[in-house]
Amino acid sequence: xxxxxxxxxxxxxxxxxxxxxxxxxxxxxxxxxxxxxxxxxxxxxxxxxxxxxxxxxxxxxxxxxxxxxxxxxxxxxxxxxxxxxxxxxxxxxxxxxxxxxxxxxxxxxxxxxxxxxxxxxxxxxxxxxxxxxxxxxxxxxxxxxxxxxxxxxxxxxxxxxxxxxxxxxxxxxxxxxxxxxxxxxxxxxxxxxxxxxxxxxxxxxxxxxxxxxxxxxxxxxxxxxxxxxxxxxxxxxxxxxxxxxxxxxxxxxxxxxxxxxxxxxxxxxxxxxxxxxxxxxxxxxxxxxxxxxxxxxxxxxxxxxxxxxxxxxxxxxxxxxxxxxxxxxxxxxxxxxxxxxxxxxxxxxxxxxxxxxxxxxxxxxxxxxxxxxxxxxxxxxxxxxxxxxxxxxxxxxxxxxxxxxxxxxxxxxxxxxxxxxxx
Amino acid sequence: xxxxxxxxxxxxxxxxxxxxxxxxxxxxxxxxxxxxxxxxxxxxxxxxxxxxxxxxxxxxxxxxxxxxxxxxxxxxxxxxxxxxxxxxxxxxxxxxxxxxxxxxxxxxxxxxxxxxxxxxxxxxxxxxxxxxxxxxxxxxxxxxxxxxxxxxxxxxxxxxxxxxxxxxxxxxxxxxxxxxxxxxxxxxxxxxxxxxxxxxxxxxxxxxxxxxxxxxxxxxxxxxxxxxxxxxxxxxxxxxxxxxxxxxxxxxxxxxxxxxxxxxxxxxxxxxxxxxxxxxxxxxxxxxxxxxxxxxxxxxxxxxxxxxxxxxxxxxxxxxxxxxxxxxxxxxxxxxxxxxxxxxxxxxxxxxxxxxxxxxxxxxxxxxxxxxxxxxxxxxxxxxxxxxxxxxxxxxxxxxxxxxxxxxxxxxxxxxxxxxxxx
Numbered sequence: 001x002x003x004x005x006x007x008x009x010x011x012x013x014x015x016x017x018x019x020x021x022x023x024x025x026x027x028x029x030x031x032x033x034x035x036x037x038x039x040x041x042x043x044x045x046x047x048x049x050x051x052x053x054x055x056x057x058x059x060x061x062x063x064x065x066x067x068x069x070x071x072x073x074x075x076x077x078x079x080x081x082x083x084x085x086x087x088x089x090x091x092x093x094x095x096x097x098x099x100x101x102x103x104x105x106x107x108x109x110x111x112x113x114x115x116x117x118x119x120x121x122x123x124x125x126x127x128x129x130x131x132x133x134x135x136x137x138x139x140x141x142x143x144x145x146x147x148x149x150x151x152x153x154x155x156x157x158x159x160x161x162x163x164x165x166x167x168x169x170x171x172x173x174x175x176x177x178x179x180x181x182x183x184x185x186x187x188x189x190x191x192x193x194x195x196x197x198x199x200x201x202x203x204x205x206x207x208x209x210x211x212x213x214x215x216x217x218x219x220x221x222x223x224x225x226x227x228x229x230x231x232x233x234x235x236x237x238x239x240x241x242x243x244x245x246x247x248x249x250x251x252x253x254x255x256x257x258x259x260x261x262x263x264x265x266x267x268x269x270x271x272x273x274x275x276x277x278x279x280x281x282x283x284x285x286x287x288x289x290x291x292x293x294x295x296x297x298x299x300x301x302x303x304x305x306x307x308x309x310x311x312x313x314x315x316x317x318x319x320x321x322x323x324x325x326x327x328x329x330x331x332x333x334x335x336x337x338x339x340x341x342x343x344x345x346x347x348x349x350x351x352x353x354x355x356x357x358x359x360x361x362x363x364x365x366x367x368x369x370x371x372x373x374x375x376x377x378x379x380x381x382x383x384x385x386x387x388x389x390x391x392x393x394x395x396x397x398x399x400x401x402x403x404x405x406x407x408x409x410x411x412x413x414x415x416x417x418x419x420x421x422x423x
Numbered sequence: 424x425x426x427x428x429x430x431x432x433x434x435x436x437x438x439x440x441x442x443x444x445x446x447x448x449x450x451x452x453x454x455x456x457x458x459x460x461x462x463x464x465x466x467x468x469x470x471x472x473x474x475x476x477x478x479x480x481x482x483x484x485x486x487x488x489x490x491x492x493x494x495x496x497x498x499x500x501x502x503x504x505x506x507x508x509x510x511x512x513x514x515x516x517x518x519x520x521x522x523x524x525x526x527x528x529x530x531x532x533x534x535x536x537x538x539x540x541x542x543x544x545x546x547x548x549x550x551x552x553x554x555x556x557x558x559x560x561x562x563x564x565x566x567x568x569x570x571x572x573x574x575x576x577x578x579x580x581x582x583x584x585x586x587x588x589x590x591x592x593x594x595x596x597x598x599x600x601x602x603x604x605x606x607x608x609x610x611x612x613x614x615x616x617x618x619x620x621x622x623x624x625x626x627x628x629x630x631x632x633x634x635x636x637x638x639x640x641x642x643x644x645x646x647x648x649x650x651x652x653x654x655x656x657x658x659x660x661x662x663x664x665x666x667x668x669x670x671x672x673x674x675x676x677x678x679x680x681x682x683x684x685x686x687x688x689x690x691x692x693x694x695x696x697x698x699x700x701x702x703x704x705x706x707x708x709x710x711x712x713x714x715x716x717x718x719x720x721x722x723x724x725x726x727x728x729x730x731x732x733x734x735x736x737x738x739x740x741x742x743x744x745x746x747x748x749x750x751x752x753x754x755x756x757x758x759x760x761x762x763x764x765x766x767x768x769x770x771x772x773x774x775x776x777x778x779x780x781x782x783x784x785x786x787x788x789x790x791x792x793x794x795x796x797x798x799x800x801x802x803x804x805x806x807x808x809x810x811x812x813x814x815x816x817x818x819x820x821x822x823x824x825x826x827x828x829x830x831x832x833x834x835x836x837x838x839x840x841x842x843x844x845x846x
Contacts, residue, residue, distance in 0.1 A: 226674060227671075227673055227674040227678075239759070241666075241759065241760075243664075243666040243667070243669075243671050243678075244666070244669055244671055244672065246666075246667055246669075248650075248666050248667055248760070249667065249761075250650055250760055250761020250762065251649065251650040251761055251762060251763035252761055252763075252793070252794070253761070254761035254793050255650075255666075255759065255760055255761040256759060256761075257758050257759065257761065257793065258758070258759060260758055260792050260793075261754075261755045261758045261759065261789075262751070262754070262755070262789055270792075272791070272792030273791055273792055274788075274789075274791055274792060277792075328685070329755070331684075331685070332684045332685070332752070332755050332756070333755070333756070333759045335680050335681070335683055335684045336662070336664065336678070336679060336680065336681060336684065336756045336759070336760070337664075337671070337673055337678055337759070338672075338673025338674055338675055338676070338677035338678040338679075338680065339673065339674060340674035340675075365697075366684075366685055366697075368695070368696055368697055369683050369693075369695030369696055369697060369700075370675070370677050370680065370683075371675070
């Protein structure tokens with residue numbers, strides 16, 4: 001039942017044998033299962049509200065699904081509950097009824113996360129490779145790591161529902177059907193989608209990994225963030241947007257390219273060919289270079305962490321300068337997008353809190369004229385390295401082709417690129 | 424049939440009387456009608472693809488709907504058809520089966536547009552009032568104009584499906600339920616939603632009018648633009664975003680506030696309290712002031728038009744300067760959003776083409792590193808004054824509560840604010 005696609009075209013045939021009442025019940029069941037598939041564990045109250053059924057009808061439906069083992073009682077909402085009263089049970093899909101694989105290819109490592117149908121992460125692993133490793137080798141290393149992960153943890157892929165994959169660089173579904181984008185020398189992930197589809201015989205969705213990390217941040221907390229602006233500072237500077245609860249791709253897959261917004265028109269030349277892009281100022285190597293220019297010998301994040309711990313005022317000044325520039329660029333973007341939260345990610349953020357503070361101050365000033373009940377909208381990322389892989393799983397939960405047969409594909413006007421990519 | 428909401432909760436009761444086959448057919452019919460409601464006229468081929476039915480099933484369904492008069496043959500695709508072969512008929516909802524009212528309240532006028540169920544505009548009108556007119560008066564003037572429009576054109580509201588309303592200033596659905604936002608002295612449209620709901624006994628949707636004008640631009644052409652950045656230069660400077668085919672509101676209704684992005688940190692003080700906001704440079708009054716500072720006496724758009732026609736080099740320099748600044752601000756936003764098109768609207772744009780040219784050049788430079796097969800992404804708006812009213816109608820077509828009963832409300836993750844506002 002769970003993996004079977006609801007297809008109104010087949011209703012005529014089905015209904016002959018199962019009868020009208022079963023058909024009605026099936027419609028209700030599908031809606032309940034779809035809600036749990038998209039959102040993970042929910043209380044009966046939340047579920048009733050989300051699927052638009054009365055509490056009474058919903059209770060009948062969930063009782064039948066529980067009896068058949070299609071869903072289970074996952075836990076109670078005691079830990080997140082604000083008021084008093086008896087904690088409500090939260091229902092979830094039977095964890096064994098499906099697995100979801102998230103894979104995040106970085107420049108130097110691949111992160112792998114496996115979740116079950118109740119949205120619980122059941123296995124995680126990493127494989128490292130040299131920068132510049134060719135894609136066929138990266139893919140094979142990922143396959144090997146997934147095999148070992150399966151052996152180590154006993155997780156099997158007997159009911160693998162879908163694979164979500166994050167890759168560096170711009171990516172839209174239309175590019176998977178034609179020569180991959182090779183943006184200013186970035187390695188393009190040719191064939192990654194086809195390779196995973198062939199290996200796992202499951203639908204594969206590919207997207208930019210920073211964008212997927214943005215999605216993971218947006219849903220990492222109990223109250224998911226509908227509008228989020230995400231910046232990642234690493235060897236390069238990238239970003240991602242969640243707009244109205246959806247990951248934005250832009251018209252050509254470049255949405256979120258905060259690294260190449262001009263921050264200083266008279267600045268140094270960027271690898272993209274312009275001058276003074278944010279990346280020339282705020283990438284981890286650029287920050288470390290600025291520290292050296294300020295007279296402190298910083299060659300690694302460990303050096304930087306030590307200098308910050310020591311309270312070196314030269315380092316503090318550099319970090320605050322960079323943070324202010326970041327805040328101005330984020331501020332202009334936030335003025336346009338009105339996000340609920342702005343997240344700055346990357347290992348360097350956790351080493352250099354002054355950078356986040358200065359960015360928050362600059363952004364607060366830029367947004368001075370926008371009334372807000374959120375005093376602090378800039379925060380460092382909660383998730384670290386596995387954000388992209390978790391985001392890839394989130395993307396397949398939310399955009400599973402299992403949902404594509406519903407009339408929503410028509411009436412809800414989904415983003416065409418994304419919808420197409422979830423096949 | 425058309426105005427009746429499809430409610431799976433009622434299926435059990437309905438199915439007892441109408442039987443299984445009728446139930447299946449009804450499901451198919453609802454999907455076809457929903458597609459025509461959202462998209463206007465479509466060929467059978469487009470319709471089959473959109474609703475996911477086979478051509479054979481689709482033909483049976485449309486034949487029945489045509490026979491009952493629920494839909495009509497609107498026209499053929501001869502005018503837009505690229506290939507040879509027989510033109511395909513395009514089907515649409517029976518035009519008489521519903522009316523949709525779009526109302527755009529500006530600072531000095533209200534624009535009114537009425538469309539029928541086949542998406543054709545069947546009546547249009549304007550009423551003017553003094554700047555600063557109180558909302559109850561504006562609303563009554565709109566009611567009077569709508570009544571006269573009905574008399575003049577014979578358009579009746581016997582089957583009014585919904586009312587879409589554009590208002591100046593930020594607006595989200597949540598604000599309609601609490602004290603309206605009063606942003607830095609802008610007049611808040613208290614009660615406009617309630618007044619129209621009471622007067623017309625139809626669902627009312629309210630949103631910011633610049634945002635609705637952005638939506639109208641996005642869908643004004645045969646191939647609707649999924650990602651669009653929209654800037655309007657008037658007494659103030661506002662904007663709107665279409666992201667992944669949807670109008671973005673942001674977390675608090677402020678998405679698109681391009682007018683208050685800092686364009687010059689050392690610039691003049693803005694009414695919002697910051698310095699050098701784009702509005703202090705690119706609003707129509709600011710541009711005319713800059714012309715006067717350049718020694719040319721410009722007091723109105725007519726003066727400006729005359730100076731441009733004369734080829735005054737001082738004026739040209741001012742317009743190009745302002746255009747470059749606009750292009751830089753739009754460029755930063757476009758780097759983040761990767762829109763397919765950037766539209767600059769406002770009467771002044773049509774008077775001062777040099778401004779759009781300079782903005783396009785600055786934006787092209789900022790986006791230098793993004794590969795694009797669209798050589799020119801900046802253009803002046805196609806629609807003029809009635810954009811907001813047309814956008815309000817587009818918004819109700821796409822977000823009609825008639826569609827809200829479908830499972831898509833769950834699985835497609837619509838923007839919560841918007842979904843809630845279409846009630």
